[in-house]
Every structure is written in C-alpha cells, then in structure tokens.
Amino acid sequence: MRKEKDKDNDMTTNTKQISPSGFNESSAERGRGASTLFDKIWDAHVVSTIEDGPTQLYIDRHFCHEVTSPQAFNGLRERGLKVFRPEKTTMTADHNTPTKDQHLPVKDPVSRRQLEAFAKNAEEFNMPLFYPLGHEKNGVVHIIGPENGFTQPGMTIVCGDSHTSTHGAFGTIAFGIGTSEVEMVLATQCILQSRPKTMRITFNGRIKPGVTSKDLALYMISKLTTGGATGYFVEYAGEAIRNLTMEERMTVCNLSIEMGARGGLIAPDETTFNYMKGREFMPKGEDWERSLAYWKTLKSDEDAVFDKELVFNADDIQPRITYGTNPGMGMGINESIPTLDQIDEAGRISFKKSLDYMGFKPGERLLGKKIDYVFLGSCTNGRIEDFRLFTNYIKGKKKADNIIAWLVPGSWKVRKQIEEEGLDKILEEAGFEIREPGCSACLAMNDDKIPAGKYAVSTTNRNFEGRQGQGARTILAGPLVAAAAAVNGKITMPTP
C-alpha cells in the first residue's frame, strides 16, 4: 500500500508545481485520488526528488534563534555564500536570554557572546526580520510566529528547534531541523527530507471542564510512548480538536514531537481564520480573500488513507501529571505510578533509573506530594490563554510559602496583554510576579535553573533528567494543575 503511494508521488510531484500562496488545485483534482492534508502541502513544495533518496522541499518560512544558528552562519561564511531569501527567515533571541532586566547587558559572558554573534549574523547577512532582546516582537520563536502572522496555512515551516511542530495548528507542515539543515535553508531555502508516513489521531467527544489541551496531549503521549509516532506526521482530528481554541491547538501540535512524530497538523477552519485575521504579516485586502479561498481547501479528502489511524475518547481524560523522566511517563493526577511487573523487562533498567532520579517509588501516588517550584511558560503553555487560566484559578487565593514560582510569558506581546487585562495585578496580590519573556526554565540555559533534587511542576514539554537544571525533578502538567500546585504547595487536583 505505502510503496504504491510513494511511487505515485514520485512520478507526479515534479510535473506540476502549485503555489504555496493562493493556489487552489488540490491533489484530488489532479486525478490522483484522495490525499491527506499532509500530502497536499508536501506535494506542493517538492522541487525535486532523488531516486532512492530524499526529497528536495521548498521552505516558505524559516524561524531562527541564537543557539542552533551560529554554526550555520559560520558555514555560509566558510563557503562564501549569502542568505538566499533573507525575508523568509524570522530571527528572535529566546533560548539563552535572561528573564529579568533584559535592558541591561547580559551578565553571563558566554551567553552574551552568543547573543552578540546572533546580532552580528543578522547584520552581516542583511536579515530584515531580526528581533533581539527587548524588541516588541521578541519572544519564544514558536509564540511570535503565529502571534505576528508569519505562520499561515499550507506553508512549509522549519526551525532549529524540535517544537516547530507548534505551527502545525494552522495546517502547515512544520518541523524541527538540525543546524546543518538550518544552513541549507539559509543557503537555498530548501532542505532534503525523506517523506514521513501519515497518521491520523482522532479525539471523539469533548474534554471536560477543568481539563486542558495539555492534559489531552499528555494523555496521548503516555498512550503512544515517546517513540510511538516516530517516522510519522500526525493529523489531529475529531470533535474534541475542532472545539479547541487556536492556542489550545498549538499546545497539542507543540507536543507532537514528544511522541517522536516529525510534526503534527490540524486542518484550518473558521477558528483558525478568526485568529489570523488582521495580524501584521498576514495578507491583506484582496490577497487575504484569495488566500482564504485557498486555505479553505486545505483538508484531508474524505476517503484519504492514512498509514496509521488512532482514535481516543476525550471524555475519558483527567488532569494529568508525569512521574518519570520522559513525557511518555505520565498518568492521571489521582492515579499511581506503575509497579515493576507492569513494565516490560527490557524497559525495567530505564524505568528504575528514572524513578531513582525522581525520588519516587513504583506504585506510589503523587497526589499531596510536596513540591518546591512552579513554572508557567514555554512555547507549550506560555500564551495569554494559559496566563488567563492560571490567574483565574489563583484569584482570591495566595501562593503557598514553600513555592518559588516563575511565570514567564512567551513573548513581549503576551506580557503586554497580561498587563492590559490586569492579570499581573491579580497575580501580584496573590504573591506572584511576571518575568520577562524567553524559554527560561524550559531548558535552563539562562539563570532560571531548578536546583538539584527540587521538585518543579512545570507547564513545559520535557521532564528529561537535568532539563530544567542539573538534578532538577520535573513534573509536567497543564496550567491548571500548575496553579493548584502553586497555591497548595503540593500536587493537588485543580478543582475550582
């Protein structure tokens, strides 16, 4: 089945090219039978195919940050190359930046040097879309893309960061790449990629009140495990997905990579178009109308065949937490950690190592467990709706004394909106403060590191050993569970 499909694609992809902006001819209309949304976007971006090799794919939008790009710019310099299409790359400093006093020189000299190199590269290569520290459009790369209208349905999008999958919420093929590939995109606006297989994950029903899209995603990852979608590009579908807001959809797509998927996407609909309309880099006037007509065609054909289909029931999902050192090691907040006999033999060494690191025991329940830190932020849960949810829960309550809380907006725009809505006042009254935007403790490259041995309930995406600081113990959760932990000082069911 799959083989045939591949062959079909190989034969047709080069014969007809379609515009990534405003074309309106679907693969189905080209007489190739039913296609998935992924197939349609992919096929429209094939520049060439190498026999028994990868496909040369055109990239519409490239996002770039200071940590995974310096070696790529060095590569260009060594080869004597220019950036091929500078206006198609958006640059923001986020990974390695302080979340306090961004107007002052960065204290850590190594971080400072990396940020300076980033600015120097932007200047030397004439990059027009460069948003350094403090710029009104600065923020976490996957937050500022959609926020400013860089992210549009039907696009191919890459970035030297695995959570590029976030942009899939708009019906794009968006995925993370390595630095060699960053160099390729800078030099040619193309990369070489093998075509992934397609998977559709359908969520029937609706998530219950008090359950967030983060819980839905953590549920899915624990079902699939961290390698369960490796080799696949996932389309999310079903009533529960349709009913999510754009920001909630971004959270789901963001976490696609945590089950190994190349990326995840959701067909655009009215929710998408309403979110996009009027954003700075969106098409305007007639162009908007023309684009809209095209975007409306972006969905999988009714009889499209996926390489794999999974169906879940969203009604079943409870607020969730993780207990181990990968995002697949998760459970409902009132459930117990698996016992050893529930783990297959090959996995036991890793399972034990993981629980040792976390200081947990097989079979233990974590409800009521005392914790030390709460982190709200990251490209997973650092948007305005996350801050609204968190604040709403906190309102009229107080931060627990044993908790150190870092609330880090995903961008300056998010922070501004927090202030405009007065959320900062409510949070301050409850004993919290809002920091300045960046990746912060999501990967702890800056000063925001959770100390060794301490427990953090974190709205981020990875609970890997040391991810949030050497020896830090991360419990992943949604913003509501984080809020409940922040006011109770322990893991608590977030009932209002």
Next chain:
Amino acid sequence: MQTSNNTNNSYLSSQTPPSGGWGAGSLISSVVPLPIENVDTDQIIPARFLKATDKKGFGDNLFADWRFNKDGSPKTEFVLNDPNYTGEILVAGKNFGSGSSREHAAWAIAGYGFKVVVSSFFADIFRNNALNNGVLPVVVSPEFLAEIFESVNKDSKTTLKVDLKSQTIINNATGKSESIEINSYKKDCLLNGFDDIDYLLSKKELIEEWEKKASTAH
C-alpha cells in the same frame, strides 16, 4: 520537468573523500555499550553546553551529567569512564536521540570519536543530524541488539564489523549479521564526503524556477 534519477551522482565527482571518514567503506571496532532506552539529546549534551558558536569541543561534554560529578571528577561507574570499554561504536537501547533537535548531540558523539551508533530504534531528527556529521546510525532488530549487549557483557573486547559498502553489520563474537538500511543517496554522501548543501547548491536554477511557478500559479 523531471529532475529525479540522479543515480549516477555526477555531482559527487569533484569531491574528495574526507580523511578518516567513510572513505574506506567499513570499520571494525570494539564497542561502548549503553543499554539504556530513550536516551535523549539533553543527556547526550546538556543545554548549558550549547552556548558555543562553533562545532568544536562538544565531545568533551558528551553525556556530561552521567559522566562527571559536580566537581568535574569522573563517575567511575559510567561506561565512558570504564577503560574496559572503548571503540568507535556506541551501542544503545531503543529510541536513541529523542527530544531536542540540537545537532550539538551529533557533534558531541562525532567529537568524542564515535563513527557508528547502533540501536534498535532512533529518533528522526537525531538520525538526520548524525548522518549530516558522518556518524552512521545503524538500526538492528531488538534481538540482535540484545545479543550484542550479551556478547560485550561476556567479553568487553567483542568487536563489530560495520560495512557500509555492502550494508551489513556483523557481531564478530557470534558471527551473526544483519543488513544496514540506508538510501543510496546518503550512502554515496558518506562514502564520498559530499553533503546536502553541495547537492542543493547545484539545484539553484531549479529552485528559482519553482519560485517563479509558485508566484504565478493563480
């Protein structure tokens, strides 16, 4: 316009194979066993080492938090600190290289001196990053992997032969072998020290043509 069928790989002819790369086409080496599953790139190279702006020196911090105590002294129980286990082949549990897309992970592995990583399963991005740095990810069956761990357990001097040309991996302790899956394009790249950017640069005209068509298609 048909642009595939680059099987003759004429674009390779001007390239000189890198010294010490896959030019020889095969490799026999003892192995470093790491029977842990889901080894993520944050373990391979922790984020605090990502501040460099060049590709050098990452090998020194490969598996830093498993390998060194806080004071920088080696953790003797970790396999990289055990003189019994050396070689150019790292053998790891399933789902190796999951997590972050940081190519620094591949630079760390290559920088330390590994040319091959063997596992029963690799994360996608890591796999690409490894290949782009001359490190060959070899996928073997779970049984073959378990057997390597067993052989090495019995005799730490056990060697594997990884033959890229014939696409086979042999456990020299048992004589058993499996085939190595790799597409012919990537194989050529490794054997000839050619990279994707060279290929893409040779396609500039095609890219411009594509852009033109894209902008006039409606």
